[in-house]
Amino acid sequence: MGRGSGRFARLSLAAVLIALAVTGCSRAELEDNLRFGWPRGITDQAREMRVLWTWSSVAALVVGVIVWGLIFWASIVYRRRDGQLPRQVKFNLPIEIIYTVLPFLTIAVLFYYTAVVESRVVALPKPDTTVTVVAFKWNWEFDYNDRRDPATNEFVYTFGTTTEIPILVVPEGRQVRFIERSNDLIHSFWVPEFLFKRDVFPPTQINQFQIVPRTKGSYVGRCAELCGTYHSQMNFELRVVSDADYQRYLDALARLGNADPDRQAKALTEIGQAPRATTTYPFDTNRTARDASERSSREQNQGQGQVQRQGATR
Secondary structure, three states: OOOHHHHHHHHHHHHHHHHHHHHHHHHHHHHHHHHOOOOOOOOOHOOOOOOOOHHHHHHHHHHHHHHHHHHHHHHEEEEOEEEEOOOOOOOOOHHHHHHHHHHHHHHHHHHHHHHHHHHHHHHHOOOOOOEEEEEEOEEEEEEEEEEEEOOOOOOOEEEEEOOOOOOOOEEEOEEHHHHHEEOOEEEEEEEEOOEEEEEEEHHHHOOEEEEEEEEEEEEEEEEEOOOOOOOHHHEEEEEEHHHHHHHHHHHHHHHHHHOOHHHHHHHHHHHOOOOOOOOHHHHHHOOOOOOOOOOOOOOHHOOOOOOOHHHHHO
């Protein structure tokens, strides 16, 4: 490398350092801003995956810049001059070793960090609370394994109908384990903001995973596996609340009992939450309707509630 090239490299490095100093960003802020299209998640696990994506993209850009620089450098330095070809070289052992070893090391580092993040995302440490997710055609049931109905000694639970969206309540900042099973065929339990999902199988195979939610709010959940006629209507809502509100919610469900058909709305009201879903709404299951998602058709069905749990069995 000549004197001019070395000066250019030093100036480039200085420019990068000055730019980072001017922004005044911490590493966490830098990672959050340099997402390269990766969506924002609401869990610790989603953050782990986002950080992996960010630095993998940075590594890819660094490799790309080096390759582009070598291409332009070779094109300029070894361009044809005065009708004479540059000196031809058949073998250069040091360079061949370098461009064989460096890609291998790059892949090895990416593989290592990918394995580390994957292990953290699928890890199952001792949970603070456990929810059993039961999927059925075409709705959801959520069993809260930390409370029981005093009258039946069953876990308290809520479920969706054709006129009510099921709402899953979880505590902020706690280890929440989801145990999934299906009463009929394969479904898929998916909250887009988790940036993670697991298929829900019939009882012969139980899937489970764990998350730590960090952002309060309401988020739509969906079935991500084509499961039949009303697959597109198999929505639910996730509510992330404080741990204190979560405990009060479970206490309210236990006090109201599983026999109360309106226990979900009543328990949500007691903790200051909207009693009905705010991110999605029930679809009209009338197959002759012109628009299955038309609100006016749904409103005509309010109060009927003729479909209860749609095949869910206990």
